Amino acid sequence: MKDLILHGDVYNCLNNIKDKSISVAITSPPYWQQRDYGFEDQIGQEKTPEGFIGHLKIIFEILKEKLRDNGIFFLNIGDKYQGQYGKSHLLLIPYRLAYHMVKNGWILEDIIIWYKPNHMPSSVKDRFTNTYEPVFVFTKNSDNIYNKTGSNVFKISLQQTQWKHTATFPERLVDALLNKVELNDSDRILDPFAGTGTVAVVVRKRRNQLLGKKIFSIMIDKGDKYIKIMEKRCGIKNVKEIDYIKYNWNPVLEENIPNLDPYFPKNEKHGEVFIAKDSKEFLSCLNGIKTDGFKKFFRKDALFFYGIKSWSLNDFYYFSRIFHLGYVTRNIIVVSKGKTWFPIFMFANDNTRVEYKFYIDRVRIDAKTEEFIDWDNMDFLGMRVKDITGKKSKDGKIIKILKRYDNRFPKFVKIRWKGSESTEYVLHSDNDDFIQEGLKFKCPECHKLLVDPFELISDNICPSCKSNLWHDIKSIPVIEEPQSVLKDLEELRNIDHSIGEEYQVAEEKVFSTNSKFEDLDRINWGQSPGARKVMLGEYFTKMRLYRLDHPISAEYLTILRNSKGLSVKNVTDEFPKSYKHTVGHWFRKDFGGSMPIPKDITHLQKVLDDANGLLNALKRTALKLQIVKQSNKGKNPGDFIEGLEGEELINYLKKLYIPSQLYIKSDQ
Numbered sequence: 001m002k003d004l005i006l007h008g009d010v011y012n013c014l015n016n017i018k019d020k021s022i023s024v025a026i027t028s029p030p031y032w033q034q035r036d037y038g039f040e041d042q043i044g045q046e047k048t049p050e051g052f053i054g055h056l057k058i059i060f061e062i063l064k065e066k067l068r069d070n071g072i073f074f075l076n077i078g079d080k081y082q083g084q085y086g087k088s089h090l091l092l093i094p095y096r097l098a099y100h101m102v103k104n105g106w107i108l109e110d111i112i113i114w115y116k117p118n119h120m121p122s123s124v125k126d127r128f129t130n131t132y133e134p135v136f137v138f139t140k141n142s143d144n145i146y147n148k149t150g151s152n153v154f155k156i157s158l159q160q161t162q163w164k165h166t167a168t169f170p171e172r173l174v175d176a177l178l179n180k181v182e183l184n185d186s187d188r189i190l191d192p193f194a195g196t197g198t199v200a201v202v203v204r205k206r207r208n209q210l211l212g213k214k215i216f217s218i219m220i221d222k223g224d225k226y227i228k229i230m231e232k233r234c235g236i237k238n239v240k241e242i243d244y245i246k247y248n249w250n251p252v253l254e255e256n257i258p259n260l261d262p263y264f265p266k267n268e269k270h271g272e273v274f275i276a277k278d279s280k281e282f283l284s285c286l287n288g289i290k291t292d293g294f295k296k297f298f299r300k301d302a303l304f305f306y307g308i309k310s311w312s313l314n315d316f317y318y319f320s321r322i323f324h325l326g327y328v329t330r331n332i333i334v335v336s337k338g339k340t341w342f343p344i345f346m347f348a349n350d351n352t353r354v355e356y357k358f359y360i361d362r363v364r365i366d367a368k369t370e371e372f373i374d375w376d377n378m379d380f381l382g383m384r385v386k387d388i389t390g391k392k393s394k395d396g397k398i399i400k401i402l403k404r405y406d407n408r409f410p411k412f413v414k415i416r417w418k419g420s421e422s423t424e425y426v427l428h429s430d431n432d433d434f435i436q437e438g439l440k441f442k443c444p445e446c447h448k449l450l451v452d453p454f455e456l457i458s459d460n461i462c463p464s465c466k467s468n469l470w471h472d473i474k475s476i477p478v479i480e481e482p483q484s485v486l487k488d489l490e491e492l493r494n495i496d497h498s499i500g501e502e503y504q505v506a507e508e509k510v511f512s513t514n515s516k517f518e519d520l521d522r523i524n525w526g527q528s529p530g531a532r533k534v535m536l537g538e539y540f541t542k543m544r545l546y547r548l549d550h551p552i553s554a555e556y557l558t559i560l561r562n563s564k565g566l567s568v569k570n571v572t573d574e575f576p577k578s579y580k581h582t583v584g585h586w587f588r589k590d591f592g593g594s595m596p597i598p599k600d601i602t603h604l605q606k607v608l609d610d611a612n613g614l615l616n617a618l619k620r621t622a623l624k625l626q627i628v629k630q631s632n633k634g635k636n637p638g639d640f641i642e643g644l645e646g647e648e649l650i651n652y653l654k655k656l657y658i659p660s661q662l663y664i665k666s667d668q
Contacts, residue, residue, distance in 0.1 A: 008242030131638035264288030364634035
């Protein structure tokens with residue numbers, strides 16, 4: 001008996017394996033709409049999630065026939081956010097697939113949570129960073145070789161291989177899974193989506209360590225590149241080509257939430273945290289979400305956290321159906337305690353008018369080590385600059401540094417664009433996040449700081465003096481820019497342009513690296529900061545100096561327009577005809593709205609009186625260095641929580657949606 005590679009389509013390859021010959025199958029199939037491998041009937045490029053699930057269901061139906069009666073199938077599969085007009089929705093693909101597999105005869109023994117300590121960092125601000133994936137444990141019979149004792153939470157880091165490919169399965173994860181089963185002599189381990197052959201590597205190592213027991217691997221993959229890698233990495237010489245024969249599959253048909261007496265808690269109109277004790281109580285809550293009472297009681301911008309202590313697979317599946325009730329799932333948070341875990345589903349209203357509240361800064365995690373970047377040894381002259389402040393982006397490069405900060409980071413620079421030059425203000429990379437969020441809004445009556453101006457647009461009242469806000473020119477909050485920024489901009493206006501370090505080299509800079517992403521086509525970059533750095537290099541972006549939610553801009557413009565007795569059409573008529581379908585969006589507070597670009601604000605100030613200076617602030621631009629680094633404000637929290645329980649856990653989640661004035665009072 002030898003290790004074997006089957007080279008061909010997974011369905012056809014599985015049909016070339018003897019029935020009941022596999023002891024353990026371990027795999028991670030391609031994720032839906034993630035990569036295009038460029039061949040017919042590939043998994044992951046189906047048009048719909050239902051098609052993807054239906055396709056895999058047929059594949060795993062064949063796999064079940066190949067598994068021994070007491071064999072085990074470990075399935076790891078990642079989830080996917082579906083972008084849409086408004087909020088993206090977590091599709092719960094892994095749990096929906098598992099549900100349909102169980103309906104098709106599989107027994108679900110366990111769900112292992114694989115937490116990745118070195119997970120991919122994320123800059124998302126309206127949800128938790130994804131830090132884990134589920135591993136489903138399937139079998140054909142209740143009498144099997146799976147060992148349920150021990151923890152079902154694995155903390156195992158991602159592993160990079162020398163083949164510039166981050167293995168979906170790190171070797172340590174495969175090893176940990178094999179530790180959960182009883183292996184015997186001549187057992188065969190199958191990976192039907194083998195990739196670079198990590199499973200085969202672990203099997204070979206175990207074979208060398210086990211005395212008197214010989215275990216073997218069968219690897220399946222369609223990609224020619226991966227076959228060559230496996231031959232070299234795993235030392236497998238036995239490769240069998242399998243002919244392709246077309247086969248049929250159908251998308252799965254989904255089910256609705258079963259009816260049960262509805263229940264929903266009503267403690268706070270801004271959102272809710274509720275942990276159900278069992279599946280029956282959780283299903284009652286799902287039925288509560290369907291009621292008109294639920295929708296009428298909670299605000300449109302409310303945020304919800306519904307968990308369940310004693311869960312089943314059905315709970316995940318039925319929760320996936322809330323999308324059809326007008327809600328979107330943003331995270332499934334895993335709460336780990338000891339050797340067990342339970343889920344908390346984070347969801348919000350799916351409307352295109354209002355964004356839900358998610359105060360991520362309240363729960364950010366401090367970096368374990370202080371990051372040090374030697375700016376003095378970074379060559380900024382000649383570096384590329386991308387201007388994203390206009391309708392179309394344009395590229396330039398730094399040709400002169402007029403002044404630097406004390407630690408040698410550039411402060412004022414000259415940029416050469418195609419056909420023009422400009423001087424620009426540079427945000428220091430050590431505090432750019434704080435500067436960009438530095439606009440302050442104060443009550444025009446009591447002059448107290450308004451912590452959350454967007455929240456106050458909805459309530460129209462100052463939490464300190466109860467004055468009405470945002471209804472006319474006099475009630476617009478007072479807007480203040482950081483004094484340090486105003487001082488810097490004044491210095492830039494008066495700077496001596498004859499002094500500075502000039503860029504003499506004509507050639508563009510070339511960035512090179514040995515990163516794992518270097519050989520990937522753009523379709524396969526994903527959202528990795530490392531991939532972006534490789535493909536784009538380190539560069540500056542010219543952008544708005546201040547970050548601001550566009551509903552505040554729209555409210556401000558609407559008040560200015562009304563104060564002059566102008567309609568949206570009147571304002572539109574002041575712009576060229578090409579703006580016919582643009583100007584109206586500046587006055588919309590829903591997701592269809594947008595903010596005028598800095599160039600358009602200059603013209604807009606001729607039409608409307610900039611009463612409180614907000615347009616002047618929004619017209620300002622600055623350069624920001626795009627570099628892979630820790631956030632100045634701390635790390636985004638992940639969707640894996642441990643060490644919190646009871647009221648401490650509930651209060652942690654409530655921090656994320658309670659309005660600023662209520663949150664501050666409760667802390668006092």
